Amino acid sequence: MSDTPFGFGLPPEEPEDGDEGKKKDQQSGGGQGPANPFGFGGLPGAGGLGGPGADNPLAAMFGSLNPTDLGAAFQQLGQMLSYEGGPVNWDMAKQIARQTVAQGAQDGSRDASVGPAERKAVEEAVRLADLWLDDATSLPSGSGSAVAWSRAEWVEATLPAWQELVDPVAERVGAAMGDVLPEEMQAMAGPLIGMMRSMGGAMFGTQIGQAVGVLAGEVVGSTDIGLPLGPAGKAALLPANVEAFGKDLGVPQEEVRLYLALREAAHQRLFAHVPWLRSHLFGAVDGYARGIKVDTAKLEDVVGQFDPENPEQLQDALQQGMFQPEDTPEQKAALARLETALALVEGWVDAVVHAAAKPRLGSADALRETLRRRRATGGPAEQTFATLIGLELRPRRLRDASRLWASLTDARGVEGRDGLWAHPDMLPTATDLDDPDGFVHREHLDFSELDKMLGEAANGSAGEGDGTKGDDAE
Numbered sequence: 001m002s003d004t005p006f007g008f009g010l011p012p013e014e015p016e017d018g019d020e021g022k023k024k025d026q027q028s029g030g031g032q033g034p035a036n037p038f039g040f041g042g043l044p045g046a047g048g049l050g051g052p053g054a055d056n057p058l059a060a061m062f063g064s065l066n067p068t069d070l071g072a073a074f075q076q077l078g079q080m081l082s083y084e085g086g087p088v089n090w091d092m093a094k095q096i097a098r099q100t101v102a103q104g105a106q107d108g109s110r111d112a113s114v115g116p117a118e119r120k121a122v123e124e125a126v127r128l129a130d131l132w133l134d135d136a137t138s139l140p141s142g143s144g145s146a147v148a149w150s151r152a153e154w155v156e157a158t159l160p161a162w163q164e165l166v167d168p169v170a171e172r173v174g175a176a177m178g179d180v181l182p183e184e185m186q187a188m189a190g191p192l193i194g195m196m197r198s199m200g201g202a203m204f205g206t207q208i209g210q211a212v213g214v215l216a217g218e219v220v221g222s223t224d225i226g227l228p229l230g231p232a233g234k235a236a237l238l239p240a241n242v243e244a245f246g247k248d249l250g251v252p253q254e255e256v257r258l259y260l261a262l263r264e265a266a267h268q269r270l271f272a273h274v275p276w277l278r279s280h281l282f283g284a285v286d287g288y289a290r291g292i293k294v295d296t297a298k299l300e301d302v303v304g305q306f307d308p309e310n311p312e313q314l315q316d317a318l319q320q321g322m323f324q325p326e327d328t329p330e331q332k333a334a335l336a337r338l339e340t341a342l343a344l345v346e347g348w349v350d351a352v353v354h355a356a357a358k359p360r361l362g363s364a365d366a367l368r369e370t371l372r373r374r375r376a377t378g379g380p381a382e383q384t385f386a387t388l389i390g391l392e393l394r395p396r397r398l399r400d401a402s403r404l405w406a407s408l409t410d411a412r413g414v415e416g417r418d419g420l421w422a423h424p425d426m427l428p429t430a431t432d433l434d435d436p437d438g439f440v441h442r443e444h445l446d447f448s449e450l451d452k453m454l455g456e457a458a459n460g461s462a463g464e465g466d467g468t469k470g471d472d473a474e
Helices: 023-028 057-062 067-081 090-102 116-133 151-179 190-216 239-246 253-273 277-290 296-304 312-320 329-357 364-377 380-389 398-422 430-434 436-465
Strands: 145-148 234-237 292-294 323-325
Touching (some): 090 151, 116 239, 253 277, 329 398, 364 398
16 A cells, blocks of 8 residues: 555656556656655655755755646645545546556556557457356356456446445545534534545545555456456456466466456356346445444544644544444344355356366366465455455355355256356355255255145146046046
8 A cells, every 4th residue: 555645646647558658757756655745755856854955844845846747736736625526536546546557566567558469369268268168157158348458447447336336435434524523513614524525535536546556456357356347248357467467376378368268257157147246246335335334433533633734644544444344233144145245256156167177277276276365365455445445355255155056066057056146035145155065955955845836836726727626526
């Protein structure tokens, strides 16, 4: 997580052909360090903490800024304070995410435009993956197209989904910022509350932007976290991140790309042909978010000591976490529903991809285990989202769910297994994950009994309709 509050560092120039050419950013001061909250460090003659001009804060901050740079910085500050939109300043989030991507991933790699050869490799991998998946699932292809994205393109494509996920929590924080003041003071403090909400929108925008930017350096596709973040019907891979993922695995790059294409294509099939699934997952996130309460004591302390000249204290409070799940049966049930739904999605993908890859890829087992561990541990960006929305978007019970889907395949076949996605009430519950064999056995008997009862009812109705009285009729 970058310590640069509110993204006051001047954004790097981003060429249209990707996120190369960031040297201009380094020369103009975009690569600021955490010690300078305004991001002006590193400029010639600007000084810095402990450097020339440190005794004069104004000289240290503005010493040699040319009018263009200074105007851009104040314009950004003005945009932040004048923001009157929703609970998150998504324009700022997008800007910060792009800036974070431009600065490079944590492994030191830089973003770059995707070339024709890489696009062709991704398209061929997704096409072959869909052919293999035809044998492993009854759900038809859900990939209308295959795309290869740069990290910056991933940011652009996924921001609408992040907005849907984060806005409910941010709305609660925005409302809480006004509620912490006594009622008689709220009318008098109207301008301050408005400014604080603008700051809150910028605060969330900055944090989300930074997290999305960092995550863009880690993800390999559009469905890494188990949610459909990209446009429907587009199977997407990020060639730069795919290469980084397979770098030290000792597996041929073509096999790594193909295995990740299998996972992406399997997710696309599920979300394309289970129409209620996306709203079910996002609704579960929203339901959980509604049960989160803001730590008003911490917020009151922040508001009471709020200094308009020190806005980063709001950001620090958010980074430390102000959210507490309500310890109620409803909230626990919402969390269980969400964790189970994520586990079932990821478990189904894990089982289906393994069935498709195992007979064809010698590295299938190793790649499967690597992906499982990756999803179980998460990365820095996922931990940031856990702080921001009080929720870890990780399937804690992936292995249990995968075993359950495998057992269902053995017991009912591919079509019987996939048929459970017809309705959310047919899916296994958290309790069923504890005893997958019991679920398979119990459900199989229940369906048989149901068929028998429906058959008897149909025969009875037919008998009454033609005037017969059954075996006792004379």
